Amino acid sequence: MHGDRQVNKVFTRIFAIFWKDVLTELRTKEFVVSVLVFALLVLVIFSFAFGARTETTELVAPGILWVALTFGGVLGFNRIFAVEKENSRLEGLMLCPVDRAVIYWGKLAGSFTFMLVVAVVLTPIFLALFNLPLFLPRLALIIVLATLGFAAVGTLFSAVAINTRARDIMLPILFLPVVVPVIVAAVKATASVLADKPWSDMLTWLQIMIAFDIIYLVVATLVFEFVVEE
Amino acid sequence: MNGGKRLRDSILFGLGLALMMAALYMVFIYVPTEKNAGIVQRIFYFHVPVAWVAFLAFFITFIFSILYLWKRVTKWDAIAHASAEIGVLFTTLVLITGPIWAKPAWGIWWTWDARLTTSLVLWLIYVAYLLVRSFATESARGARYGAVVGIVGFIDVPVVFIAVSLWRTQHPTAIIFEGGLTTPMLMTLVVCVVAFTVLYVLLTIQSANLKAMQANIERLRNIYLE
Numbered sequence: 001m002h003g004d005r006q007v008n009k010v011f012t013r014i015f016a017i018f019w020k021d022v023l024t025e026l027r028t029k030e031f032v033v034s035v036l037v038f039a040l041l042v043l044v045i046f047s048f049a050f051g052a053r054t055e056t057t058e059l060v061a062p063g064i065l066w067v068a069l070t071f072g073g074v075l076g077f078n079r080i081f082a083v084e085k086e087n088s089r090l091e092g093l094m095l096c097p098v099d100r101a102v103i104y105w106g107k108l109a110g111s112f113t114f115m116l117v118v119a120v121v122l123t124p125i126f127l128a129l130f131n132l133p134l135f136l137p138r139l140a141l142i143i144v145l146a147t148l149g150f151a152a153v154g155t156l157f158s159a160v161a162i163n164t165r166a167r168d169i170m171l172p173i174l175f176l177p178v179v180v181p182v183i184v185a186a187v188k189a190t191a192s193v194l195a196d197k198p199w200s201d202m203l204t205w206l207q208i209m210i211a212f213d214i215i216y217l218v219v220a221t222l223v224f225e226f227v228v229e230e
Numbered sequence: 231m232n233g234g235k236r237l238r239d240s241i242l243f244g245l246g247l248a249l250m251m252a253a254l255y256m257v258f259i260y261v262p263t264e265k266n267a268g269i270v271q272r273i274f275y276f277h278v279p280v281a282w283v284a285f286l287a288f289f290i291t292f293i294f295s296i297l298y299l300w301k302r303v304t305k306w307d308a309i310a311h312a313s314a315e316i317g318v319l320f321t322t323l324v325l326i327t328g329p330i331w332a333k334p335a336w337g338i339w340w341t342w343d344a345r346l347t348t349s350l351v352l353w354l355i356y357v358a359y360l361l362v363r364s365f366a367t368e369s370a371r372g373a374r375y376g377a378v379v380g381i382v383g384f385i386d387v388p389v390v391f392i393a394v395s396l397w398r399t400q401h402p403t404a405i406i407f408e409g410g411l412t413t414p415m416l417m418t419l420v421v422c423v424v425a426f427t428v429l430y431v432l433l434t435i436q437s438a439n440l441k442a443m444q445a446n447i448e449r450l451r452n453i454y455l456e
Contacts, residue, residue, distance in 0.1 A: 156382070160375050164365040173361055174379065177354040178386050181393035188397065208393050219385055223378045226299050230371075 013098045017106025022113070024083070031079055031114045032121075039072030039122050043129070054131065061130045062190035066183055068122065069143075070150070073115055074172045077154030080111045081162045090162075090228075100225035104155065108220075111158075112151035119143045138193045138202070145209040146186040152216040153178050159227045185209045242432045249425035256418040264415070270334045275418055277327045279426035280320050281349070287317030287430060288356060288384055295380035298373065305442050307373045310380055312437035314359050316430060321353040344395035351390050355383040369448060 025031055046064045050056070084090040093103060123143065127134050154175055161171040189205035257275045264271040294310035297303070328346060329339040340346065359379045366372030411419065 153382075156378075160362065160378065163367055163371055164362060164375070165367065166365055170362060170365055173358045177351050177358060178382060180351050181386070181389045184393045184397045204396055208389070208396075212389055215385060215389065216382075219382060223299070223381060226374050227378055229374060 010099075010102060013096075013102045014105045014109060017093070017096075017103060018109040018113075021107070021110035025110070025114060030083075031076055032117050034079075035072045035076040035114070035118050036121055038075050039068040039118060040125065042068040042071050043122070043126055047129070057130050057132070058191070058195060061126075061132070061194060062187045065123070065126050065190060066146075066187050068126070069115075069119055069146070070176070070179070070183060072118060072122075073147075073150045073154055074175055076115060076118070077111055077151075077158045077175065078161065078168060078171050080107055080155055081158040082167070085162055094228060100228060101221045103228070104159075104221060104224040107159075108151055108155045108217075111155050112148055115147045115151055116144070119147055132194060136193055138199070139190060141206070142186055142189045142193065142202075142209070145206065145213060146182050148213045149182040149209060149216060150179060152213060152220050156216075156220040156224060156227065159224065181208055181212050185212075239432070239435065242428060242435070246425065246428040246432050249421065249428055253418075253422045253425040256421055261414050261418040262412075267335060270331060273327055273331045275422045277324065277331060278419060279422045280327065281324045282423055283426050283430045284317050284320035284324055284349075284352075286427070287313045287320060287434070288352065288387075290434070291317060291356075291359075291380045292384035295377035299377045299381075304373075304445050305438065307377065308438040308441035308445065309434065311363065311373075311376060311441055312434050314356050314376070314380065315437060316433050318353065318356045318360060320430075321349060321356065324349055325353060342394075342398050344391055344398065347394045347398070348387065348391045351394075352383075352387060355379075355386065359383060369445065 043064060046060075046067055050060045050064065081090070084093060096103065120143075123139065124134055127136070154171075157171055157174040157178075160174065161167040164170045185205040185208040189202040189209075192202040192205070253275070257272055261272070261275070263269055290313040291310045294306045294313065298307040298310060328349075332341070333339050359376055362379055363372040363376040366375050
């Protein structure tokens with residue numbers, strides 16, 4: 001009984017931090033709107049750069065979607081802790097009588113949700129632009145797994161980047177090489193879905209993304225307290 | 231530095247020098263030229279030990295990053311930092327000697343093979359490690375951030391390797407070891423690996439000592455000048 005209450009407490013605290021971010025986002029719409037517009041621009045620019053045509057769709061479309069979501073993610077994750085720098089909000093957050101891991105999970109829930117909203121709006125636009133079928137439940141699964149991996153790493157490195165000089169460039173430099181496996185897996189799995197191949201074809205890629213998500217959720221939870229020590 | 235350490239460093243230096251000379255002799259004179267691959271195959275005795283040292287260096291960074299976060303010994307952070315620097319240097323050498331060998335052997339400078347791609351991603355991760363340390367607003371923060379990147383980055387290596395191997399499945403590995411290694415070849419390789427490992431230990435000790443002294447000077451300056 002006591003253990004249950006402890007677990008409930010942790011979830012309530014994570015939810016409180018998450019809800020604070022959601023309320024801020026609902027009032028400013030800073031994250032979703034700016035990241036979405038940017039990702040859409042990347043989509044358009046890359047379509048021009050690769051000369052996307054009907055014949056080349058299968059070859060370039062998965063890559064273009066994931067470049068847009070990755071770059072959009074970099075831009076978004078930068079905001080996750082950067083907004084806390086204004087008005088010393090970070091100090092306030094650190095003074096919360098909660099475990100540092102709780103703060104990480106609260107911020108992670110926020111960044112994951114916002115990125116998911118961006119992906120949910122962006123993907124149908126992408127599918128329409130490339131004349132692909134609009135209803136792809138398997139693609140939704142890939143997006144959830146990849147976004148979770150991005151958010152796990154992005155939230156951790158966002159907290160690192162805010163206390164460095166040139167923080168806007170520091171986050172992509174840290175984030176991009178680490179998420180290479182997710183990008184490879186997401187692109188391959190998306191290609192498999194768009195080519196309408198059977199489930200078994202994308203299973204390995206899903207496994208890689210699940211493994212990546214679990215590893216980084218655990219590791220980031222463990223090391224986050226060292227990032228926000230003072 | 232006390233006498234014991236100085237003696238240890240002299241012994242390491244002498245050992246490294248002798249091993250390096252032996253390695254050069256074995257690579258260029260002792261070992262016979264490989265029949266199919268030709269003279270260029272001799273870069274193998276340089277390429278493989280360098281790659282081994284690069285991985286060893288990043289592993290040491292990983293271990294000392296964990297130890298530093300746990301016990302906060304400045305010297306351990308200095309070792310992690312020094313080892314990462316040397317790791318980046320040796321990965322750079324791997325990425326240079328690789329294409330030099332690949333061009334005559336396979337006819338191409340680069341292929342997106344698992345090993346090559348993983349080395350490249352590894353290089354990028356540890357360049358980020360060095361950047362985050364030098365861009366941190368204060369050195370104590372840099373040490374903590376470096377340790378976090380040192381841990382997170384090293385754990386990524388097997389995942390990257392698996393993902394990239396499945397991404398590009400053709401392996402040119404067989405070409406290197408066709409017919410296996412003969413005894414002289416194996417002996418030369420072993421001597422080269424040992425020589426480069428001694429070089430790595432020597433460089434890491436020197437560099438870590440320097441970094442520990444720098445940290446000490448900074449600490450003293452903060453105490454007495456402010």
